[in-house]
Amino acid sequence: MTSIQPGTSDAFLICKFGGSSVANPDNWSRIADHVSDRMASGQRVVIIVSALKGITDLLEAQTRVETRQPADAVCNEVRQRHHALLEKLGLATDLLDSELARLGELLDQDADPDDPAWQARIVGMGELLSSQLATACLQARGIAAERLDSRDILTSQANPRRSRRAEYLSAECRTTPDPQVQRRLSDLQPVVVMPGFVAANAAGETVLLGRGGSDTSATLIAALLGAEQVHIFSDVPGLFTADPRHIPAARLLKLVSYREAQELAAMGARALHPRALIPAADNGIELHLKQTSRPDIEGTRITPDAREHGAQVKAIVQRKGITLVSLEDIGMWQQVGFLADAFAVFRDMGLSVDQVSTSESNVTLTLDPGANVTDARTLDELERRLSRLCRVEILPDCATVSLVGLGIRTILHRLGPALEVFEQRRIYQVSQAANDLNLTFVVESRHADRLVQQLHQQVIPGGVGGDSIFGPTWEQLFRRDAEVKPARPWWSEQREELLERLSGHDSAYVYSxxxxxxxxxxxxxxxxxxxxxxxxxxxxxxxxxxxxxxxxxxxxxxxxxxxxxxxxxxxxxxxxxxxxxxxxxxxxxxxxxxxxxxxxxxxxxxxxxxxxxxxxxxxxxxxxxxxxxxxxxxxxxxxxxxxxxxxxxxxxxxxxxxxxxxxxxxxxxxxxxxxxxxxxxxxxxxxxxxxxxxxxxxxxxxxxxxxxxxxxxxxxxxxxxxxxxxxxxxxxxxxxxxxxxxxxxxxxxxVSEAGVLLARVTQTKGKGDVRYIGVATGMNSLIRPALYGAWHEIVNLTRLDEAGDHVYNVVGPICETGDILGLDRLLPESREGDVMLIANTGAYGAAMASRYNLRDPARELVIS
Structure with a gap:
C-alpha cells in the first residue's frame, strides 16, 4: 500500500459508499484498492459511509408506535449484523461496543417517542457505527485512515418556515469552501472516514439530512473542502433510463447535465439523492456514479461540462408513496387570495409542495415524502386546516410516472402514440414542468410499474451504446454476472429435440x-x-x-x-x-x-x-x-x-x-x-x-x-x-x-408458455448502425408484435450457450414495414441456417395466423 504523510497534499477526493457496499465484506478489498490508487495519485481521500443496509430501516421502525419492538431485541439485531460483518472482515467484535452501548441507552430512555430530536439521535446511529467499522477495516489493510465525526463540520441552518420534525429529520445545510476546515483535514491522516446522513444544528444536537442523505453529506463536504470530484459508489453503476431492477432493457446514461440529473433524482431515480445536486451545481463539482462491485464499468458522469443535447427523453422514472391533495370548491372561482390562503396552510405546517395544477374550481397538488414528513397525524391535521377553505380529498397511495429529458414540450407530438399506455388508467394529475425537463402523470401506485415498462419500450432508443449519452443496457452489463439464475424454460432443456423436430422445415410452432x-x-x-x-x-x-x-x-x-x-x-x-x-x-x-x-x-x-x-x-x-x-x-x-x-x-x-x-x-x-x-x-x-x-x-x-x-x-x-x-x-x-x-x-x-415458434435464419443485413436478422416466417405466423406491440423473448437456439454480443432487429419475409418480430435484441453473431426461437407463442400465435402474401404460416408440432 502507498503511504502518504499528513499535510503533503491539499487535493481532496470525496468517495461515498452506500449501505449495500459497506455491508458486503467482499467489497472492502475493492474499496481499499480504490483508496490506494487515489492516494498514489497524490490525493487526500475523504470517505463518507452510509449505515449497513437495513440498519436505518430497523432503527426508524423504533420511532413508530405500530412497528416498535423491545429495545433489547433491536440492540441485539443491530449488534448481530455488525458482529457478523466484523468476523468476516477479521476484525475484533468488541470494536463497536461503546457505540452499541450508547444505542441501548438511547432506546431505553424514557423519551417522547414522537420527539424528532430523539428520533434523529436513534436513526443516525447506523452511520456512526459503520464509520467506525470502516475506519478499522482500512487501517487493518495498511491504509492511514482516521475517523472524523461529520457533525463537527456540518451545521444545519434553521428555517422558521419548516416544521420542527423537518428541522431534525430532514435538515438543510449550506456550505462553501472553508479554508479552516481544509486546514483541519489536511492535518489529519491522508484518509478520513466520516459518517453520512448526520449533521448538527446550531445547538450541537444531532440532525438528519433526510433519507438518502449520505449523498448530500458527500457533496456538502466536497464544497467545504473545495474538492473537484465526488465519487458515489452504490449497488448500481449510475443513472439508467429506468429502474434496471424492473426493466433489464434500461440503458446506462453515461453523461448527464446537472439540470437533467437533478430532475432524474427528484422524479425518482434511486442512484442519487436530489439534494446532493445542489452543492455540486453551486460549486461546479463533478460527480461520478459507479458500482462498488464492478468498478470496471464506466458509470455516469454528472458534470458542468456536459453539453445540452437536443430535445430527447432520457429516462422514464417513478416515485411511489406520493400524497395527492385535491382542493375543490366552485366558490374559489375568481376569488382573490384563495391560493395564498391555501398555500399558507402548507407553509405554516412546514410542508413543501411538489407539483401543482389549477383550474377555476380545483387545485391539485402533490407532496413528496422525500421532502416532507407525511405521517397520518400530519395529513389529518392538514385536512382539518384546509377544510376551512374548501372540500379536501387526500390520497396517500399515489405514484408519479415521469418522462424526463431536455425540451419535453417540443417533442410532445412525437410522444403522442406512446401516451396511449395511459388509456384505461385513472390519471389524477398531469404536469408539464416549467423548466421543460419533465412530463409527469400522477396515477395509482399499483399501475406505476407497468406504465414505466410500456413507456420505456416505446420511447427510449434501443442499441448497445456508441454515443455520448446512452450506454449499454443493464442486461448487457450483467447478463453473465447475474447472482440468481431464473428457472430455465422448458425449451432450453429440450433444445436438441426441438432442433430435431424442425429438421426438414423452415418454421414451425412446437407445443409442450x-x-x-x-x-x-x-x-x-x-x-x-x-x-x-x-x-x-x-x-x-x-x-x-x-x-x-x-x-x-x-x-x-x-x-x-x-x-x-x-x-x-x-x-x-x-x-x-x-x-x-x-x-x-x-x-x-x-x-x-x-x-x-x-x-x-x-x-x-x-x-x-x-x-x-x-x-x-x-x-x-x-x-x-x-x-x-x-x-x-x-x-x-x-x-x-x-x-x-x-x-x-x-x-x-x-x-x-x-x-x-x-x-x-x-x-x-x-x-x-x-x-x-x-x-x-x-x-x-x-x-x-x-x-x-x-x-x-x-x-x-x-x-x-x-x-x-x-x-x-x-x-x-x-x-x-x-x-x-x-x-x-x-x-x-x-x-x-x-x-x-x-x-x-x-x-x-x-398455453402461452407451452408454445414456441421456430424459424430458420434466411439472411442477415446491416444498414448503418442497425443490424437485421431475417427469418423464414413473420407476421403471417405471429402477428402479435405488429398488432399489439407484444414483446416475445427471442434466442438463437442453434447458439443458445453463446453470449449475446450484437444487437439485431428480427424480421420476417412479409412485404410490410410492420413485419417485425423483435427490435433491439442482444444475440450472438447469427448466420444463415441458424434456428431462432420465439418464446411464449402458444397463445394467439397459430390461432391468428394467415396466408398474407400467399405465404403459408408455420406448421404446428407437438411434444407430448
Whole structure:
C-alpha cells in the first residue's frame, strides 16, 4: 500500500459508499484498492459511509408506535449484523461496543417517542457505527485512515418556515469552501472516514439530512473542502433510463447535465439523492456514479461540462408513496387570495409542495415524502386546516410516472402514440414542468410499474451504446454476472429435440403438452374456483384441447365453429358442459348453439329485444361491462365505453324486464376486463361488481370472472400470484349475499408458455448502425408484435450457450414495414441456417395466423 504523510497534499477526493457496499465484506478489498490508487495519485481521500443496509430501516421502525419492538431485541439485531460483518472482515467484535452501548441507552430512555430530536439521535446511529467499522477495516489493510465525526463540520441552518420534525429529520445545510476546515483535514491522516446522513444544528444536537442523505453529506463536504470530484459508489453503476431492477432493457446514461440529473433524482431515480445536486451545481463539482462491485464499468458522469443535447427523453422514472391533495370548491372561482390562503396552510405546517395544477374550481397538488414528513397525524391535521377553505380529498397511495429529458414540450407530438399506455388508467394529475425537463402523470401506485415498462419500450432508443449519452443496457452489463439464475424454460432443456423436430422445415410452432398440464394443475388447485374453462380461441390444436379436457378443464368458445371443432377433437365431450360466449354473431348461430345444447352467454340487449322468443324457457348467462378494462394494449381491453363487449351495469333493470317477458332465467353473470393482466386484484374487483349485480337479479347461480390471466413477457418476470388470487376470491366469496359457483376461463395462461415458434435464419443485413436478422416466417405466423406491440423473448437456439454480443432487429419475409418480430435484441453473431426461437407463442400465435402474401404460416408440432 502507498503511504502518504499528513499535510503533503491539499487535493481532496470525496468517495461515498452506500449501505449495500459497506455491508458486503467482499467489497472492502475493492474499496481499499480504490483508496490506494487515489492516494498514489497524490490525493487526500475523504470517505463518507452510509449505515449497513437495513440498519436505518430497523432503527426508524423504533420511532413508530405500530412497528416498535423491545429495545433489547433491536440492540441485539443491530449488534448481530455488525458482529457478523466484523468476523468476516477479521476484525475484533468488541470494536463497536461503546457505540452499541450508547444505542441501548438511547432506546431505553424514557423519551417522547414522537420527539424528532430523539428520533434523529436513534436513526443516525447506523452511520456512526459503520464509520467506525470502516475506519478499522482500512487501517487493518495498511491504509492511514482516521475517523472524523461529520457533525463537527456540518451545521444545519434553521428555517422558521419548516416544521420542527423537518428541522431534525430532514435538515438543510449550506456550505462553501472553508479554508479552516481544509486546514483541519489536511492535518489529519491522508484518509478520513466520516459518517453520512448526520449533521448538527446550531445547538450541537444531532440532525438528519433526510433519507438518502449520505449523498448530500458527500457533496456538502466536497464544497467545504473545495474538492473537484465526488465519487458515489452504490449497488448500481449510475443513472439508467429506468429502474434496471424492473426493466433489464434500461440503458446506462453515461453523461448527464446537472439540470437533467437533478430532475432524474427528484422524479425518482434511486442512484442519487436530489439534494446532493445542489452543492455540486453551486460549486461546479463533478460527480461520478459507479458500482462498488464492478468498478470496471464506466458509470455516469454528472458534470458542468456536459453539453445540452437536443430535445430527447432520457429516462422514464417513478416515485411511489406520493400524497395527492385535491382542493375543490366552485366558490374559489375568481376569488382573490384563495391560493395564498391555501398555500399558507402548507407553509405554516412546514410542508413543501411538489407539483401543482389549477383550474377555476380545483387545485391539485402533490407532496413528496422525500421532502416532507407525511405521517397520518400530519395529513389529518392538514385536512382539518384546509377544510376551512374548501372540500379536501387526500390520497396517500399515489405514484408519479415521469418522462424526463431536455425540451419535453417540443417533442410532445412525437410522444403522442406512446401516451396511449395511459388509456384505461385513472390519471389524477398531469404536469408539464416549467423548466421543460419533465412530463409527469400522477396515477395509482399499483399501475406505476407497468406504465414505466410500456413507456420505456416505446420511447427510449434501443442499441448497445456508441454515443455520448446512452450506454449499454443493464442486461448487457450483467447478463453473465447475474447472482440468481431464473428457472430455465422448458425449451432450453429440450433444445436438441426441438432442433430435431424442425429438421426438414423452415418454421414451425412446437407445443409442450407437459407445460399445458402444469398450467392446468395450477389452475385446478384454486380452492375458491368451482370450475375452470379453457378459452380455446387462444389455441385450438386438437392435442391441446384433449390435454386440457383430460386435466379437468371445460371448454369456452366464441363461435359455433369452435364448438364443433372441439366436439370433433375430444371424444365424449358433452356440449352441455361447454360455454359459448359470442359477440355480434348472427341469429342463426345462436339457434345452432341451442340445438347443440350448449350454455349461452349474451352481451347485447338487441338479442332479448328482437330474438327473445328463441330463448323462451331457457337459462342464460349475461356478459356485463364492469366499466373499465385492463391489459397490455388497448386492443385487448374488453371493458369500458370504447369496447364493443358487454351490457352496461346501468341496463340491468331493463334486462330483467325483458327476461321476465320471455320466461328466461338469468342464472350466470360474466365479465372479462382484458388480457395479459398480472394483478390479482383485477378479478377481486370483478367479483365484487358481479356479486352486487347478482344480488340485484336474484336467481344467479354462477359468477364467471372471465380470463385474462397474464404470463410475464420475460422468463425472469414476476408471474401472476395464483395463491393471492385464490385467497382474495375466497375472502370475497364469503361476503356475497347469496351462494354462487365461481368460474374462470383462461386461455393465454394455459398455453402461452407451452408454445414456441421456430424459424430458420434466411439472411442477415446491416444498414448503418442497425443490424437485421431475417427469418423464414413473420407476421403471417405471429402477428402479435405488429398488432399489439407484444414483446416475445427471442434466442438463437442453434447458439443458445453463446453470449449475446450484437444487437439485431428480427424480421420476417412479409412485404410490410410492420413485419417485425423483435427490435433491439442482444444475440450472438447469427448466420444463415441458424434456428431462432420465439418464446411464449402458444397463445394467439397459430390461432391468428394467415396466408398474407400467399405465404403459408408455420406448421404446428407437438411434444407430448
Amino acid at each position: 403438452l407437459a407445460c399445458v398440464r402444469a398450467a392446468c394443475t395450477r389452475l385446478k388447485s384454486m380452492q375458491s374456483v368451482d370450475r375452470v374453462l379453457y378459452s380455446m380461441k387462444a389455441n385450438s390444436h386438437p392435442d391441446i384441447l384433449r390435454t386440457v379436457v383430460a386435466s379437468g378443464l371445460g371448454i369456452e368458445c366464441v363461435s359455433t365453429a369452435e364448438a364443433e371443432h372441439a366436439l370433433n377433437s375430444v371424444d365424449g365431450l358433452d356440449p352441455s358442459a361447454m360455454l359459448l360466449t359470442p359477440n355480434f354473431i348472427p341469429r342463426s348461430e345462436y339457434r345452432k348453439a341451442l340445438e347443440l345444447g350448449m350454455r349461452l352467454t349474451i352481451d347485447n340487449l338487441h338479442i332479448l329485444e328482437q330474438w327473445g322468443s328463441d330463448f323462451a324457457g331457457r337459462e342464460l348467462f349475461l356478459r356485463l361491462d364492469p366499466g373499465s378494462g385492463l391489459g397490455h394494449h388497448k386492443l385487448v381491453r374488453t371493458a369500458g365505453s370504447h369496447s364493443k363487449f358487454g351490457i352496461p351495469l346501468s341496463e340491468l333493470d331493463r334486462v330483467q324486464r325483458l327476461a321476465d317477458a320471455h320466461d328466461i332465467r338469468i342464472v350466470g353473470l360474466h365479465a372479462h376486463t382484458g388480457s395479459g393482466i398480472l394483478h390479482a386484484d383485477n378479478w377481486h374487483r370483478s367479483l365484487e361488481t358481479l356479486g352486487e349485480a347478482a344480488r340485484q337479479l336474484g336467481e344467479v347461480e354462477v359468477i364467471n370472472l372471465g380470463g385474462g390471466l397474464g404470463v410475464p413477457d420475460r422468463s425472469d418476470g414476476q408471474p401472476l400470484d395464483i395463491t393471492a388470487l385464490d385467497g382474495g376470491l375466497a375472502r370475497l366469496r364469503q361476503q356475497l349475499s347469496q351462494p354462487v359457483e365461481i368460474w374462470i376461463e383462461p386461455g393465454r395462461y394455459v
